[in-house]
Amino acid sequence: MHLKGKPMPTDSTAPAAPGRWRTVDILTCAVLAVAFGVVFWAWNFVWAGLDPVLAFLPPLKGILYGVWLIPAVLAPLIVRRVGAGLLTEALAATVSALLGSVWGVLVIYQGLLQGLGGEIAFAAGRYRRFGTATAVAAGALACVAATLFDVVVWYPDTALWAFKIPYIAFAALSGAIVAGLGSKALVAAMLPTGVLDRFPAGRERARI
Amino acid sequence: MIPVEFRGYAWRHAGRRAQAVTGVDLRVEPGERVLLLGPSGSGKSTLLAALAGLLTEDAGDQDGEVLLDGKSAADQRGRVGILFQDPETQLVMARAGDDVAFGLENQAVPRGEIWPRVHDALRAVGFPYGPDRDTHALSGGEQQRLALAGVLARRPELILLDEPTANLDPEGAQGVRDALRAALAETDATLIVVEHRVADILDLVDRVIALGPGGTPIADGPAARVLADHGDALAAQGVWVPGAPLPHRPGGTPGDTALRGDGLALTYPGAARPALDGVTFELRQGELLAVTGPNGSGKSTLALLAGGLAKPDAGTATVPGERRPLHRLPARRLATRVGSVFQDPEHQFVTATVRDELAFGSKQAGWPKDRIDARVAELLDRLRLAPLAEANPHTLSGGEARRLSVAGALAAAPGVLLLDEPTFGQDRRTWGELVDLTADIRDEGTALLAVTHDRDFAAALGARELALENGRTAGEVPC
Amino acid sequence: MLTFAPVCGPDAPIARANPVAKLAAVALVTVVALVAGDWLTPLLLLAAMLIVLPFTGIRARPLARRLRWLWLAAGTVVIVNALFAAEQTGRILLTLGPVAIGSGALLDGVAIGLRVCVAATAGVLVFATTDPTDLADALTQQLKAPPRFTIGSLAALRLLPLLGAEWNQITTARRARGLEGGWNPVRRTRLFASTMFALLVGAIRRAGRLAAAMDARGFDTEIPRTHAREQRMRPGDWAVIALAAGAAAAAVAVSVAAGTFTV
Structure with missing residues (x-):
């Protein structure tokens, strides 16, 4: 459809997509999750040199956190269905467990939690709002959920103000920017390629 | 075996302004074997997808009707089987037998019946391994045969084949055609095939329908008559009409050496034997060297090493004027010396418009702006991309994307251009364009190396051949 | 790998x-x-x-x-x-x-x-x-996980080695175009983002093709599926x-x- 007028193109008032997931919705979320399994694997190489440096300043490590949460925001922005973030993030976590993540089964628990964190933002918009604000909130909330898990499970003995709060705050900021704005930018860049034509997000570009 | 009918059928894909097909009226009788021909963009694949019941409301806008046995195709999916081009995205399961069983599980076939039917289907396509075979360990041709078994196991009454061998090397394609021939002899299902390489498939069909732009039939009848009456027009549209003359563009006398490979060798981590085991060659200005050989002979590895894109275990690839071997050149500099064109053009696209794509290489190389602009204008014009200058590279058709990837590699005016399977999966018209384009580039003095399975391509250009086998030189001859 | x-x-x-x-x-x-x-x-x-x-x-x-x-x-x-x-x-x-x-x-x-x-x-x-x-199989049969989601995810998992190889090809193709990360972290991150973008575009295309192939084999029907393996x-x-x-x-x-x- 052609856009006439400009009432916030991504906050469409059309009803959210009907209940039943199409096969292409399921497969898109699932393949995105697997693709992010590859992306995370490569990301580890990109920052291999930086890891030891950040090990000395663990709260700062939160800054790179957003990359892990892109699937939780990107998938719902594309397929716009209830639970898309949860499915994609949980499956991405399962892929890393299958690939041999040292966090084992716990990475799946964490993935579920991260996905839920992102879903909160989309649910708050009743799955009708997919604008920048929603994406940023979803990214931040997913990161908060992820780092809360870290803090409770892996860093329970640390000081609240010297470690826990800055760690979560840095991660939330990273989630908002990298996962939130980053996913929004990815969708914007994907629109002209035509791969999103079969999805609600794709309906917002001019026809070619 | 069921009758098929289109009545005033039209389809527009979501997000597209143009109709994929309009006003199609067509009837295929039960048990008929039909070859569907037409230029790319005439909507052949759209018609097959419609028959398979895959064009649902959310995917675009429909007009008219598609009827199978008098009922809407969307409700008749269980009676139709379709085989697509790309084997990798048709297999669902990690084990061969499970993959064939997948379609039966969906049909709610009881467990006791599933396995006998799986074994029958695997036998019918001549699948050489057991049902526990890992589907990743299969070659493209074997994967496609497995996908065919998955189609046959469901006992479809209408079989649709959408360019089933276009993504395969000649050997794999032959295997798939043999399997098709054997399987079709055992069923009386109605058949509709889309295929550019007519000669290979002609004995399987008894009727040919040629579509014009928009999906309107322009010729219809027995194969021999349609090809005799419309052969020239079809060839011009991109169909490989048997017996149509191929272009002949031999090159002149080659000039000085443009690239040297000396004892190039590489073993991939974890591999049992070297992918390339000491290959030496010389590439001269204004010549085309065709690197040939079976799968796994090291052709693609040779292209990577010659392009300075991977570090050899031993040996060097060098160009005159550079002291360092190619793999040690910074990428920006490398792009001004050697251009590489990959099999999948999309892997190479780095910008959002065709124009930016063409300016990218020379910008990286630090050319002044007016020189970049002149080069972009020249390439747009020469590769007939000017009307597409502002288009997103990912929206181009196969042939356009291929031309753009060649143009992008030429952007920074390298003296050497390496092409990996340039004609793979292209229709006759794009193929002809690629022959001419390659000849033009060569005749301007660029040194060309093409990894190819395509004998016609090498012959049309009078290429010198470097044959590889098991990572070594098996022979060096003029084609 | x-x-x-x-x-x-x-x-x-x-x-x-x-x-x-x-x-x-x-x-x-x-x-x-x-x-x-x-x-x-x-x-x-x-x-x-x-x-x-x-x-x-x-x-x-x-x-x-x-x-x-x-x-x-x-x-x-x-x-x-x-x-x-x-x-x-x-x-x-x-x-x-x-x-x-x-x-x-x-x-x-x-x-x-x-x-x-x-x-x-x-x-x-x-x-x-x-x-x-x-x-x-176990998730759908024993824990009654929804089969469309489980089998859909399984089909996607099959693409993992393929997408891994694709990542390497995209990276190589970028060097051929004159792009490489080197030691500059900004350039490295931008190259990473561009490689990721190309991978994701290809992945979404593949997802669409795979979904079509699966639907063509009856994945989308409402009949409860049987199980080849118990x-x-x-x-x-x-x-x-x-x-x-x-x-x-x-x-x-x-x-x-x-x-x-x-x-």
Whole structure:
């Protein structure tokens, strides 16, 4: 459809997509999750040199956190269905467990939690709002959920103000920017390629 | 075996302004074997997808009707089987037998019946391994045969084949055609095939329908008559009409050496034997060297090493004027010396418009702006991309994307251009364009190396051949 | 390369155990490890798993390869918990300017480090020995997970090695275009983003083609599907769960008796 007028193109008032997931919705979320399994694997190489440096300043490590949460925001922005973030993030976590993540089964628990964190933002918009604000909130909330898990499970003995709060705050900021704005930018860049034509997000570009 | 009918059928894909097909009226009788021909963009694949019941409301806008046995195709999916081009995205399961069983599980076939039917289907396509075979360990041709078994196991009454061998090397394609021939002899299902390489498939069909732009039939009848009456027009549209003359563009006398490979060798981590085991060659200005050989002979590895894109275990690839071997050149500099064109053009696209794509290489190389602009204008014009200058590279058709990837590699005016399977999966018209384009580039003095399975391509250009086998030189001859 | 390389042969006892039984066993052990705050409980759980290991058929070399980064992960957790502890209890072991580490804080850190080791080992026991197809079968048949989502995810998993190879090709193609990361972090990040974009565009295209192929084979019908392969619990599978429950209970009981157990 052609856009006439400009009432916030991504906050469409059309009803959210009907209940039943199409096969292409399921497969898109699932393949995105697997693709992010590859992306995370490569990301580890990109920052291999930086890891030891950040090990000395663990709260700062939160800054790179957003990359892990892109699937939780990107998938719902594309397929716009209830639970898309949860499915994609949980499956991405399962892929890393299958690939041999040292966090084992716990990475799946964490993935579920991260996905839920992102879903909160989309649910708050009743799955009708997919604008920048929603994406940023979803990214931040997913990161908060992820780092809360870290803090409770892996860093329970640390000081609240010297470690826990800055760690979560840095991660939330990273989630908002990298996962939130980053996913929004990815969708914007994907629109002209035509791969999103079969999805609600794709309906917002001019026809070619 | 069921009758098929289109009545005033039209389809527009979501997000597209143009109709994929309009006003199609067509009837295929039960048990008929039909070859569907037409230029790319005439909507052949759209018609097959419609028959398979895959064009649902959310995917675009429909007009008219598609009827199978008098009922809407969307409700008749269980009676139709379709085989697509790309084997990798048709297999669902990690084990061969499970993959064939997948379609039966969906049909709610009881467990006791599933396995006998799986074994029958695997036998019918001549699948050489057991049902526990890992589907990743299969070659493209074997994967496609497995996908065919998955189609046959469901006992479809209408079989649709959408360019089933276009993504395969000649050997794999032959295997798939043999399997098709054997399987079709055992069923009386109605058949509709889309295929550019007519000669290979002609004995399987008894009727040919040629579509014009928009999906309107322009010729219809027995194969021999349609090809005799419309052969020239079809060839011009991109169909490989048997017996149509191929272009002949031999090159002149080659000039000085443009690239040297000396004892190039590489073993991939974890591999049992070297992918390339000491290959030496010389590439001269204004010549085309065709690197040939079976799968796994090291052709693609040779292209990577010659392009300075991977570090050899031993040996060097060098160009005159550079002291360092190619793999040690910074990428920006490398792009001004050697251009590489990959099999999948999309892997190479780095910008959002065709124009930016063409300016990218020379910008990286630090050319002044007016020189970049002149080069972009020249390439747009020469590769007939000017009307597409502002288009997103990912929206181009196969042939356009291929031309753009060649143009992008030429952007920074390298003296050497390496092409990996340039004609793979292209229709006759794009193929002809690629022959001419390659000849033009060569005749301007660029040194060309093409990894190819395509004998016609090498012959049309009078290429010198470097044959590889098991990572070594098996022979060096003029084609 | 990117594949799910198994750590045991297909006929190893643990590879033949029911995936749901293995998941339940691992969930039991890891939940206990998560709840326990002391050092003795995870140590006992780890010991129990090491005792079981020789009977599972898992090969030592690939297991060690899988766990080669474990020391780093566990080490980081120990150091961070000790260094940033809310209060440095016990005897001060180390002072470096403003930084001090007490023995109590270090012991608490070690407890969490052992928790990492339990999670990692348990994870390998289940994930590195389970064929994803068997896992999907078990999830749909025994836990009644929705088959369209489970099988859809399984089909996507098949693309992992393919997408991994594609990442390498895209990276190589970018060098050919004159793009490479080098040591500049900004350029490196931009190259990474551009490679990721190309991978995702290709992935979404593939997802669409795969979905069409699956629907063409009846994946989208509303009829309940049958199962070519049956997954069910055998006595041995119940024994696996019982063994895990027993080990978990014993570990807690011993540490309570020893007086170290905390939550």
